[in-house]
Amino acid sequence: MYPGKERIFMEKKNNVLFSGVMPALVACVDDNGKVLEDSMRRLMAWHMREGMDGFYVCGATGEGPVLQPETRMRIAEIARDAAGDKAKIILHVGAIDLTTAVKLAKHAAGIGVDAISSVPPFFFGYGEKEIREYYTALSDASGLPILIYASPLSGVSITWDMVERFLNSVPNMIGLKWTSYDYFTMHRIKELNGGNVNVLNGPDECLMCGLAMGADGGIGGTYNIMPKLFRRIYDSMRAGDIEGARAAQFKANKVIEVLLKFGVAVGVKDALSMLGFDCGYTVYPQKRFTDEERAAFRAALKALDFEKEYV
Numbered sequence: 001m002y003p004g005k006e007r008i009f010m011e012k013k014n015n016v017l018f019s020g021v022m023p024a025l026v027a028c029v030d031d032n033g034k035v036l037e038d039s040m041r042r043l044m045a046w047h048m049r050e051g052m053d054g055f056y057v058c059g060a061t062g063e064g065p066v067l068q069p070e071t072r073m074r075i076a077e078i079a080r081d082a083a084g085d086k087a088k089i090i091l092h093v094g095a096i097d098l099t100t101a102v103k104l105a106k107h108a109a110g111i112g113v114d115a116i117s118s119v120p121p122f123f124f125g126y127g128e129k130e131i132r133e134y135y136t137a138l139s140d141a142s143g144l145p146i147l148i149y150a151s152p153l154s155g156v157s158i159t160w161d162m163v164e165r166f167l168n169s170v171p172n173m174i175g176l177k178w179t180s181y182d183y184f185t186m187h188r189i190k191e192l193n194g195g196n197v198n199v200l201n202g203p204d205e206c207l208m209c210g211l212a213m214g215a216d217g218g219i220g221g222t223y224n225i226m227p228k229l230f231r232r233i234y235d236s237m238r239a240g241d242i243e244g245a246r247a248a249q250f251k252a253n254k255v256i257e258v259l260l261k262f263g264v265a266v267g268v269k270d271a272l273s274m275l276g277f278d279c280g281y282t283v284y285p286q287k288r289f290t291d292e293e294r295a296a297f298r299a300a301l302k303a304l305d306f307e308k309e310y311v
Contacts, residue, residue, distance in 0.1 A: 014196065015145075015167075015174035015175055015193065015196050015197055015198050016174075016175075016195075016196065016197070016198045016216055017088075017114070017115065017145055017174060017198055018053075018054060018088060018090065018114075018115070018147075018198055018200060018216065018217060019053065019216040019217040020052075020053030020054070020217045020234060021051075021052055021053055021207075021217060021218050021219075021220075021223060021227070021230045021231055021233075021234045022052060022053055022054040022055055022056050022087075022088070022090070022200070022217065022218070022219045022223070023047055023052055023055055023056070023219075023220065023221075023223035023224050023227065024055075024056045024059050024060065024061035024062060024219050024220055024221045024223065024224070025040075025043075025044070025055045025056065025057050025058075025061070025062050025079065025224065026043070026061055026062060026063075026221075026224050026268060026269055026272065026279050027058070027062045027063040027064070027067060027075065027279070027280070027283065028040040028043065028075075028277075028278075028279040028280060029063075029067065029071060029075075029280045029283070030280045030281075031280070031281065031284075033067070033068055033071045035071065035074050035075055035078060036278055036279065036280055037078055039277050039278045039279055040075070040078055040079070040082070040279075041078065041082045042277060043224070043272065043277050043279070044079065044082045044083065044087075045082070046227070046277075047087075047223075047224075047227050048083070048086050048087050050227035050228045050231060051227070051228075051231040052087060052223065052227050052231070053087060053088065053217065054083070054087045054088030054089060054090065054114070055079055055083060055087060055088075055089055055090070056090045056092065056117070056177070056219045057075060057076060057079045057089060057090065057091050057092065057113075058072050058075060058076065058091060058092045058093075059092040059117070059149065059177075059219075060151065060153060060221070061220075061221035061224070061264075061265065061268065062075070062092065063265070063282065063283045063286070064092050064093075064094070065094065065095065065096070065119075066283045066286070067283060069095075069100050069103060069104060072093075072104060073104065073107050076089075076091050076104075076107065076108060076111060076113065077111055079091075079113075080111050080112060080113055088114040088115075089113040089114050089115075090113070090114060090115045090116070090117050090147060090219075091104075091108045091113045091115070091116050091117070092116070092117045092118060092119075092149060093105045093108060093116050093117070093118050093138065094117070094118035094119040094149060096121075096122065096123055098121070098134060098137060101118060101134070101137075101138060102137055102138065102141045104116075105138045105141040105142040105144070106141045106142060108142055108144060109141070109142040109143055109144055113144065114144075114145070115144055115145040115146065115147060115174070116138060116142055116144050116145075116146055116147075117146065117147040117148070117149045117177060118134075118135070118138060118146070118148070118149055119149045119151055119153065119154040119156075120134065120135075120148070120154050120156040120158070121134045122153075122154045122155055122156065123155075125155070126156070128162060128165075131156065132165075132166060132169060132170060135148070135166065135170045135173060136169075136170050136171065139170055139171045139172045139173070140171070142172075143172065144172060145172050145173075145174045146170065146172050146173050146174065147174060147175055147176050147177055147198065147200070148163070148166070148173075148175070148176035148177070149176070149177050149179070150176045150177060150178050150179060150180060150202075151177075151179040151202070152179065152180065158176065159185070160185055160188040160189045160192070163175075163176060163189050163192060163197070164192050167192060167193060167197060174197070174198045175189075175197045175198030175199050175200070176189070176198075176199060176200070177200045177202050177219050178199055178200065178201060178202050178210070178215070179202025179203060180202065180203070181203060181206065183206075183209055183210065183213040184213075186199060186201075186210065186213055186214070186215065187213045187214050190213070190214035190215070191214075195214075198216055199214065199215050199216055200215060200216060200217050200218060200219050201215040201217070201218040201219070201220075202218075202219060202220070203220075204218075204220035204221065204222045204223065204230075204252070204256060205249075205252070205253050205256045206249075207220065207230060207233050207234070207249065208233055208237060208245050208246065208249040211233075211234065211237040211238075211245075212237065217234065218230065218234065221264060221265070221268055222252065222255065222256055222259065222264070222268060224268050224272060225255070225268055225271045225272060225275070225310070225311075226252055226255060226310050226311075228310075228311070229248050229251060229252045229310060230248075230252065232244070232245075232248040233245050233248045233249050233252070236248060251309075251310075252310075254304055255301070255304060255306065255310060258297070258300045258301060258304070261300070262289075262293060262296070262297045262300070263287045263289075265282050265286060265287070266281075266282050266286070266287050266288055266289055267297060269281065269282060270289060270294060270297060270298070271301065271306070274298065274301070274306075274307065275307070275311060
């Protein structure tokens with residue numbers, strides 16, 4: 001298909017499939033890799049009661065890249081079933097090897113998730129041609145809408161013109177999750193295709209900024225423990241209530257500051273444990289709290305009256 005025809009095709013179909021607020025769901029697994037299904041279902045049910053629009057599954061917060069493929073597939077199956085028709089599922093299928101990523105993409109299509117996502121191929125320093133071929137292989141394997149996961153963890157700089165070329169050359173590419181503080185570039189990306197590109201904000205502490213610069217919604221790890229507050233930020237921004245959104249964002253950021261001090265991944269899981277959700281520990285060798293660190297972390301949350309003011 002020649003480039004001009006591809007561009008016409010991309011402009012006619014609706015690429016903005018996701019909006020609102022979506023937790024980057026934690027991985028509820030024990031030390032043996034067994035999925036803690038009951039906790040996962042209860043957690044998702046709570047999120048949906050608090051107005052979450054969907055879930056980003058097996059991403060960074062979901063520890064996907066360090067979980068075994070079989071564990072990731074089981075998590076995806078439970079997430080799809082638990083969400084039902086109440087929430088959408090974006091499944092991160094990125095892996096260090098294409099064979100695993102393609103396997104996960106095929107499985108995603110088989111269980112009926114709403115879209116797949118992936119970090120660019122990482123570690124070896126791939127060029128744009130190789131990155132495009134990677135996403136094309138995922139598209140061919142799944143036939144599902146695809147979102148780039150533009151995260152600094154991948155070591156790949158995603159530029160606005162690269163996104164434009166991918167939109168016009170990778171079948172089913174609809175946009176990206178933008179985990180960067182460069183909101184100028186994010187806005188340039190959102191302007192592509194006359195705005196017909198799906199852009200989801202990544203940094204939790206700047207959801208308000210991302211929405212102000214054109215993001216369609218947000219995905220975040222700390223949404224796991226503060227769903228009501230992030231719902232308020234999104235709704236306030238959409239209603240034009242800047243002061244209300246700012247107050248909610250600044251309040252959320254007080255907890256985020258504590259998490260940044262003690263460790264975000266381990267902190268989110270420990271906070272969920274405080275709330276009655278057994279989500280297991282972070283996957284080794286990620287950081288785990290000592291008894292002293294856990295006590296200090298929980299004391300910091302108690303000082304904010306976390307369980308009363310944030311949940």
